[in-house]
Amino acid sequence: MHQTGVRALDGVNLTIDAGEMVGIVGENGAGKTTLVRHVNGLLKPLTGSVEVEGTNTRDVSTANLSRKVGIAFQNPDHQLFSDSVEKEVTFALTNFGFDKPKIDERVSWALDFFGLDRYRKSSPLILSGGEKKRLTLASILAWDPGVVILDEPTVGQDAIQKEKLAEITNTLHSAGKTVIIVSHDVEFLWSLQPRVVVMRQGRVVGDGTCADVMLDREMLTAARVSQPQLVRLHERLAPRPDKTFLTVPDARAWITREVA
Amino acid sequence: MYWIANGFLFRRVTSPFHKLDPRVKLSISIMFFVLSLLASYVITVAAVLIAILAVAAFARTLKRVARTMLFSLLFASIIFLINFFFGLGLLHALVYALRFLAIISSTSLFFVTTSPDELEQIMKWMRVPRDVVFAFVTAVRFIPVVMLDAFQIMDAQKSRGLELEKGSVLVRVRNLIPILIPLVVNSVIRSGELAEAMESRAYGAIPKPTSLYGMKLKWYDWTVLLTSFLAFLIALYIYHSFHFPF
Amino acid sequence: MKTLVSVDNLSFRYLDSEKWALDGINFQIQEGEVVVLAGQSGCGKSTLLRCINGLIPHMYPGDYKGSITVDGEEVAKTPMRALAQKVGLLFQNPENQIFMFSVERDIAFGLENLGVPRAEMRRRVDDVMKLLSIVPLALRAPHELSDGQKQRVALAGVLAMRPRLIILDEPTSLLDPQTASELVSLVHSLNKEAGLTFVIVEHRLELLAPIADRIIVMDKGRKVLEGTVPEVLGDPKAQDYGISVPPISRLYSQLTGAGLALPQYPTTPEEMADEVNAL
Numbered sequence: 001m002h003q004t005g006v007r008a009l010d011g012v013n014l015t016i017d018a019g020e021m022v023g024i025v026g027e028n029g030a031g032k033t034t035l036v037r038h039v040n041g042l043l044k045p046l047t048g049s050v051e052v053e054g055t056n057t058r059d060v061s062t063a064n065l066s067r068k069v070g071i072a073f074q075n076p077d078h079q080l081f082s083d084s085v086e087k088e089v090t091f092a093l094t095n096f097g098f099d100k101p102k103i104d105e106r107v108s109w110a111l112d113f114f115g116l117d118r119y120r121k122s123s124p125l126i127l128s129g130g131e132k133k134r135l136t137l138a139s140i141l142a143w144d145p146g147v148v149i150l151d152e153p154t155v156g157q158d159a160i161q162k163e164k165l166a167e168i169t170n171t172l173h174s175a176g177k178t179v180i181i182v183s184h185d186v187e188f189l190w191s192l193q194p195r196v197v198v199m200r201q202g203r204v205v206g207d208g209t210c211a212d213v214m215l216d217r218e219m220l221t222a223a224r225v226s227q228p229q230l231v232r233l234h235e236r237l238a239p240r241p242d243k244t245f246l247t248v249p250d251a252r253a254w255i256t257r258e259v260a
Numbered sequence: 261m262y263w264i265a266n267g268f269l270f271r272r273v274t275s276p277f278h279k280l281d282p283r284v285k286l287s288i289s290i291m292f293f294v295l296s297l298l299a300s301y302v303i304t305v306a307a308v309l310i311a312i313l314a315v316a317a318f319a320r321t322l323k324r325v326a327r328t329m330l331f332s333l334l335f336a337s338i339i340f341l342i343n344f345f346f347g348l349g350l351l352h353a354l355v356y357a358l359r360f361l362a363i364i365s366s367t368s369l370f371f372v373t374t375s376p377d378e379l380e381q382i383m384k385w386m387r388v389p390r391d392v393v394f395a396f397v398t399a400v401r402f403i404p405v406v407m408l409d410a411f412q413i414m415d416a417q418k419s420r421g422l423e424l425e426k427g428s429v430l431v432r433v434r435n436l437i438p439i440l441i442p443l444v445v446n447s448v449i450r451s452g453e454l455a456e457a458m459e460s461r462a463y464g465a466i467p468k469p470t471s472l473y474g475m476k477l478k479w480y481d482w483t484v485l486l487t488s489f490l491a492f493l494i495a496l497y498i499y500h501s502f503h504f505p506f
Numbered sequence: 507m508k509t510l511v512s513v514d515n516l517s518f519r520y521l522d523s524e525k526w527a528l529d530g531i532n533f534q535i536q537e538g539e540v541v542v543l544a545g546q547s548g549c550g551k552s553t554l555l556r557c558i559n560g561l562i563p564h565m566y567p568g569d570y571k572g573s574i575t576v577d578g579e580e581v582a583k584t585p586m587r588a589l590a591q592k593v594g595l596l597f598q599n600p601e602n603q604i605f606m607f608s609v610e611r612d613i614a615f616g617l618e619n620l621g622v623p624r625a626e627m628r629r630r631v632d633d634v635m636k637l638l639s640i641v642p643l644a645l646r647a648p649h650e651l652s653d654g655q656k657q658r659v660a661l662a663g664v665l666a667m668r669p670r671l672i673i674l675d676e677p678t679s680l681l682d683p684q685t686a687s688e689l690v691s692l693v694h695s696l697n698k699e700a701g702l703t704f705v706i707v708e709h710r711l712e713l714l715a716p717i718a719d720r721i722i723v724m725d726k727g728r729k730v731l732e733g734t735v736p737e738v739l740g741d742p743k744a745q746d747y748g749i750s751v752p753p754i755s756r757l758y759s760q761l762t763g764a765g766l767a768l769p770q771y772p773t774t775p776e777e778m779a780d781e782v783n784a785l
Contacts (some may be wrong), residue, residue, distance in 0.1 A: 095421030
């Protein structure tokens with residue numbers, strides 16, 4: 001349960017179950033990032049409380065909570081500092097008190113999973129933008145948090161990188177992790193079909209399945225969130241099918257049938 | 261620390277004082293500075309201090325300047341104690357301590373009432389090289405940005421288990437490395453982007469660029485300047501001619 | 507239409523680099539066009555932009571072959587101060603392009619550097635602030651602005667120098683979709699009403715498809731695709747080059763493949779719906 005007062009967040013009540021995938025949308029400044037910063041304790045609520053797996057965030061430090069909640073921030077340059085990629089991934093593991101054999105195991109797994117093994121001994125600073133993003137994800141997943149929060153993961157990414165990201169997100173979800181994605185990339189979210197929470201001026205103005213929420217044009221326009229292209233198409237078709245199009249092939253199939 | 265720094269940061273306030281030409285504001289602060297140094301009695305130093313606070317009040321920045329003074333009390337006390345124990349006598353030590361407070365306040369008065377733009381114009385007027393002026397302006401302009409970066413970096417590293425509030429002094433200093441390195445790296449990257457943007461807008465095209473704003477002394481600038489100079493001279497005369505009990 | 511930019515067999519390799527960042531690039535840009543430059547990370551887009559505005563070779567030396575001509579002048583042989591008045595480059599992060607403490611002072615930055623007299627400067631700054639609807643922000647400090655506002659201020663600073671060509675490097679990457687659409691509308695109106703030519707590097711093609719005249723796709727330093735929006739987005743090879751083909755465009759291609767060709771190429775879902783409804 002989350003709930004907070006003060007200008008940034010206003011009376012937010014939200015429950016996220018274990019293993020859920022949730023997308024949080026809203027314009028810049030709506031409070032999305034502020035909200036997720038409460039989940040790992042970076043921010044403590046002025047009024048109300050935030051509980052993660054039964055622990056009140058006021059009772060433990062951020063460093064402590066982060067063992068359970070990993071946040072991948074938007075800018076990798078705000079994190080990378082080690083001499084080598086390997087040490088970068090090791091950093092958090094050391095902080096969380098993993099023992100040496102476990103650290104080696106987790107580091108190898110993370111570098112392998114994200115395709116960064118060939119950079120193991122290289123400096124993180126020479127990596128490209130997309131590789132740096134993967135490195136930050138690797139550093140976080142190395143310690144295997146139960147909750148993973150992605151803060152604007154698709155910003156500045158090209159199509160191929162976005163596809164990989166969607167794959168990774170789905171894999172995490174299938175592995176039983178609770179995944180929270182803060183994003184204004186509605187096409188990306190549409191391809192994942194998570195539960196969607198819409199925020200506006202510090203409040204939650206929408207909460208439901210992806211398909212339901214994205215269809216509420218009035219609410220989304222007021223929140224300055226755009227609708228995915230397939231939804232916009234669906235809304236304007238006359239006549240239109242009851243169910244909205246989830247993928248491009250769905251749309252093609254229906255249109256070709258209707259026109260015939 | 262924050263309060264002391266704040267005592268030198270410009271705040272956008274409208275007051276008749278702020279509207280003065282920056283050179284007049286500078287002159288007034290310098291005059292206060294000199295008066296502080298030359299005052300040799302507690303009464304005279306105290307008078308200067310009160311005058312500074314009065315001007316600060318007139319400029320609607322009294323709280324700021326007063327706060328700076330308050331937080332300089334620590335150093336002032338140290339100065340007092342050192343001088344006292346070197347055998348200079350109670351009154352003398354007090355004068356030194358008060359002098360310190362007055363110097364700090366007069367400097368604070370100037371910086372709090374002068375915007376960075378005005379500081380830039382003063383530097384140009386003093387014929388400071390263009391590149392130095394630009395470096396100064398850019399540095400000040402990016403202070404809030406770098407501070408924000410620092411907070412975001414701290415957030416990111418805390419989220420990786422970095423404890424910033426625990427441990428011995430040695431441990432805490434070592435824990436600053438994951439904060440400082442990204443901060444420096446980001447600043448270097450930023451400098452590169454700034455350089456590109458500067459080049460793309462023809463920086464350095466001609467030796468003497470023109471300026472959107474200019475400084476011009478108006479009638480009230482002259483009035484204030486002459487009046488304060490007169491007061492300055494009178495104060496000097498008083499210093500010279502009178503002997504005070506303390 | 508007059509040719510504003512002519513890129514002739516351009517190749518470039520940064521100093522101390524083994525790879526050629528650009529390899530034999532050829533294309534032209536006509537005055538008044540809106541051209542989108544797309545391609546995956548590392549394809550050379552950023553390098554190409556810097557070649558057009560002169561940062562390469564003036565600020566970044568290296569092995570430079572071929573030539574670029576902008577508005578009649580060869581870039582490599584023209585000093586930056588002249589190029590800055592022909593080509594404006596808006597970088598990705600507006601924060602690092604605003605140097606001064608107040609908005610209007612920053613807009614005047616380029617003009618001060620060129621030695622424009624004060625009265626003329628004042629006029630140009632006021633005009634450009636009116637054009638971009640940022641007059642109320644004139645005396646604000648940069649850290650008091652939102653991302654969208656910062657971007658307009660940065661754009662104003664570039665426009666004040668009266669270039670004929672404006673290059674935007676991933677302008678929407680830090681913006682939310684609504685602010686991004688507003689920017690695209692602004693670009694469109696500047697193009698139509700002020701006759702400015704635009705080259706825009708962008709990943710979010712769905713935002714630009716409605717206003718782009720042409721798309722150029724790059725890969726590994728080479729130009730691999732070039733054509734109108736339907737031509738490029740409809741090309742089956744487009745996705746191999748890592749560009750984001752918007753869902754509507756993919757749908758159009760799939761419908762055409764299934765034998766159902768819509769009369770006009772839709773650049774927005776609304777256009778497509780209208781066409782389908784008509785059938």
